[in-house]
Amino acid sequence: MRLRTYESFWLLKNGLLYSYPSAQQNLTTDTVVLGGGITGALISDALISEGYKVLLLDKNDIASGSTAATTSMLQYEIDVPLYQLSNKIGEEAAATCYQCGIDAILELEALVKQRKIDCGFQKKDSLFFAHTAAASKSLYKEFEARKKHRLGVKWLSAAAIKKLYGIKSHGGILSETAASVDAYKLAHELIRSNTQKGLQVYDQVDIKKIHHNDKGILIELVNGCSIKSKKIIYCTGYETVRMFRKPVADLHSTFACVSEQGILINEKLNRLLVWNTRNPYLYLRTTDDGRLLVGGADSKYTSATYLQKNKEQKSKDLMKQLQEAMPGIHFINDINWAGIFGSTKDGLPYIGPHPDFKNSFFVLGFGGNGITFSVQGRKIITDLLQDQPNELASFYRFDR
Ligand SMILES: Cc1cc2nc3c(=O)[nH]c(=O)nc-3n(C[C@H](O)[C@H](O)[C@H](O)COP(=O)(O)OP(=O)(O)OC[C@H]3O[C@@H](n4cnc5c(N)ncnc54)[C@H](O)[C@@H]3O)c2cc1C
Numbered sequence: 182m183r184l185r186t187y188e189s190f191w192l193l194k195n196g197l198l199y200s201y202p203s204a205q206q207n208l209t210t211d212t213v214v215l216g217g218g219i220t221g222a223l224i225s226d227a228l229i230s231e232g233y234k235v236l237l238l239d240k241n242d243i244a245s246g247s248t249a250a251t252t253s254m255l256q257y258e259i260d261v262p263l264y265q266l267s268n269k270i271g272e273e274a275a276a277t278c279y280q281c282g283i284d285a286i287l288e289l290e291a292l293v294k295q296r297k298i299d300c301g302f303q304k305k306d307s308l309f310f311a312h313t314a315a316a317s318k319s320l321y322k323e324f325e326a327r328k329k330h331r332l333g334v335k336w337l338s339a340a341a342i343k344k345l346y347g348i349k350s351h352g353g354i355l356s357e358t359a360a361s362v363d364a365y366k367l368a369h370e371l372i373r374s375n376t377q378k379g380l381q382v383y384d385q386v387d388i389k390k391i392h393h394n395d396k397g398i399l400i401e402l403v404n405g406c407s408i409k410s411k412k413i414i415y416c417t418g419y420e421t422v423r424m425f426r427k428p429v430a431d432l433h434s435t436f437a438c439v440s441e442q443g444i445l446i447n448e449k450l451n452r453l454l455v456w457n458t459r460n461p462y463l464y465l466r467t468t469d470d471g472r473l474l475v476g477g478a479d480s481k482y483t484s485a486t487y488l489q490k491n492k493e494q495k496s497k498d499l500m501k502q503l504q505e506a507m508p509g510i511h512f513i514n515d516i517n518w519a520g521i522f523g524s525t526k527d528g529l530p531y532i533g534p535h536p537d538f539k540n541s542f543f544v545l546g547f548g549g550n551g552i553t554f555s556v557q558g559r560k561i562i563t564d565l566l567q568d569q570p571n572e573l574a575s576f577y578r579f580d581r
Contacts, residue, residue, distance in 0.1 A: 182420045183485035185250035185520035186492055190439050191365035192249045193516060194470070197242055198369040204383040206406055210236040212566075213398060213410040215391075217384060218248035220544050220555040221416035222368035226292075227559035228414075229375045233566075236381045236408065237372065238400075243384050244368040246418050250520035252437050252476045253552060254454045254466055255289065255360040256307055257282030257332070260548045261528030262319075264326040269527050274576055276330040278529060281573055283332065283358045285556035290360060293367070296374060300367035301469035304360045307454040310342060310353030312506075316458035317351040324354045333357040347447045348455065348506050359454045361466050364552055393539040414562060415543045416555075419523045424538075429531050429579065430523040430547045434483050435461075436495035437476035438517035444473045445511065463502045473512060475499050479522065488519040495519065523547040530554035532561050532577040542566075543579075 214225040217239035228235045257279055259266060266275035286304075293302045311317035327334045335355045342350045376382055387403035391413070400408040415421055422430050446467070456464035461479035468474055478495040480487070496517040503512060524547055525531070531545040532554070542562055546554030557573055564571040 182423075182521070183488075184246045184419060186488050186518045188516065189250045189518045189520070190437070190474075190516050191251075191363060192245070195363070195366055195369075198366065199373050200242060201382040201384045203385045203387070204238070204402060204406055204408065205404065208236060208381070208406075208408045210234050210381070210408070210410045211412070212236070213238060213400065213408060213413045214416055215413055216246075216416035216418060217243040217368070217372060217382065218246050218416065218418055219244070219251070219364045219368045219552055220418070220546060220558065222371040223555050223559055224414055224416055224544055224562055225380055226371050226375055227563055229378050229380050231563050234379065236383070236410065238386045238388070238408070239384045240386055240388060241384065243372060243382070244365050247520055247551075248368050249365050250437075250518060251364050251552065252464070252466070252474055253362045253364040254307075254456075254464060254549075255286050255362060255553055256454065256550045257286060257358055257553065258307065258309065258356065259528040259550060260524060262323045262326070263330070263332075264323055266527060267326065270576060277572065278576055279327070279330065279332055281557055282550060282553050285553045286358050286360050288559075289362075289556050293362070296371070298367060298370045298374070300370060301363040302360060302367070303362070303452075303469060305452050305454050305466070307356040307359035307456075308337070308342070308346065308348070308353050309356070310348060310350035310455070310457050312350065312457045312459050314351050320352065320354065320458055327354065327356075346449055346453065346455075349508065350457070350506070361454060361468075362552075363469070393541055395539060398540055411540065412566065413541050415541060415545075418545075419521050421543065421545055422523065425535070426537070429545070430525050432483050433479045433481055433522050433524065434488050434519055435476065435522040436478045436492055436499065436517070436519045437474060438496040438499060438514050439468060439472040439474045441513045441515045442471040444471070444513070446473060457506065459502070463499065463506065465503065472515065475503050475512070477502065483521050492517045492519045530558075530577050531579055532558045533565060533574045533579065535579050
């Protein structure tokens with residue numbers, strides 16, 4: 182499955198940062214982390230920190246899947262509003278999921294600072310604005326639900342949003358915890374730094390079959406070699422949906438573009454993530470190299486040809502929506518790209534064991550805040566490996 186267009190901003194900006202050998206010998210380990218995107222990078226980091234012997238495998242280059250295409254807005258806000266999620270899973274559980282999103286952003290900030298990873302991490306506020314008067318009513322209801330659970334929110338009137346940020350709206354929620362990052366660089370640098378702590382990494386690995394046995398995992402490679410492990414953690418992104426008999430997520434395509442550097446915008450936008458109530462929603466943020474990044478225009482079509490053929494037109498659609506929100510903005514489109522995107526029935530990820538796969542765990546961060554969910558996967562997986570209870574694991578389980 183092609184997860185994105187050939188071009189993606191982060192790949193063009195950074196190039197292939199590090200590459201690794203393909204596995205050409207028999208190997209044995211405690212834990213295989215399958216997939217070297219941002220999820221595999223975060224999970225292998227957590228396991229190495231806990232003292233596990235870890236082997237990271239990817240069938241492609243490291244971080245070259247969705248992680249190379251992501252727009253990396255780090256938000257605590259789940260695609261399903263808190264008041265609606267409360268109806269689905271109960272108010273306390275929904276509030277816990279939202280609060281854990283805030284904790285995950287702070288955890289990632291601490292990790293990046295502590296390891297001194299140069300990945301453009303910037304702590305920001307987040308503005309969720311209503312694009313019509315009708316949408317404003319339900320957004321205010323959402324504001325009240327979040328305020329009740331002390332999620333660090335303020336309601337801003339349309340006039341205040343216009344004055345502060347120059348955005349035309351019908352009011353919106355300002356949240357105090359959000360961030361943006363270059364997830365491609367973060368994944369690469371995290372993996373690289375862990376190779377110095379014993380993480381073994383193999384990319385371009387051609388896997389023939391994975392056997393999930395009572396005693397452990399056996400991975401047969403096409404070259405005749407094999408890898409034995411006690412456990413496997415699947416961090417294999419959206420492609421993983423094909424492994425399950427019962428569907429867990431719907432796949433869509435989503436589009437993004439960045440302006441040339443030095444775009445003239447309200448300076449306050451450099452410390453803000455923005456998204457709105459349209460369906461599909463428009464979102465924007467600045468990058469650490471002085472561009473404005475705009476995304477959205479999702480479609481139900483996911484073929485590689487569709488993504489490649491439609492990215493120019495979709496950028497034009499995004500520009501039209503941008504002009505509506507910020508009339509007169511002079512956005513010169515520099516690079517556009519598209520990727521596959523997964524969403525679940527309740528906006529929550531699937532993290533934990535699956536009954537059909539022995540000795541295996543999955544970390545599948547679907548939705549608009551997939552990366553925040555992957556951060557949450559760190560504690561969930563280390564708890565589950567040690568047979569410790571974990572509250573989030575019950576909300577994110579497969580049989581929910
Ligand atoms: C345009 C776009 C915008 C987005 N914006 C945001 C955003 O603002 N915020 C946010 O949080 N999320 C966002 N997302 C989602 C985010 O990109 C994903 O949640 C995240 O990249 C998933 O990372 P991952 O490591 O799980 O998957 P991937 O990056 O796809 O990594 C999975 C890896 O597994 C490997 N793999 C797969 N199958 C196998 C196998 N059988 N054997 C070996 N290796 C295998 C692949 O080669 C790949 O390298 C966006 C996505 C797109 C496309």
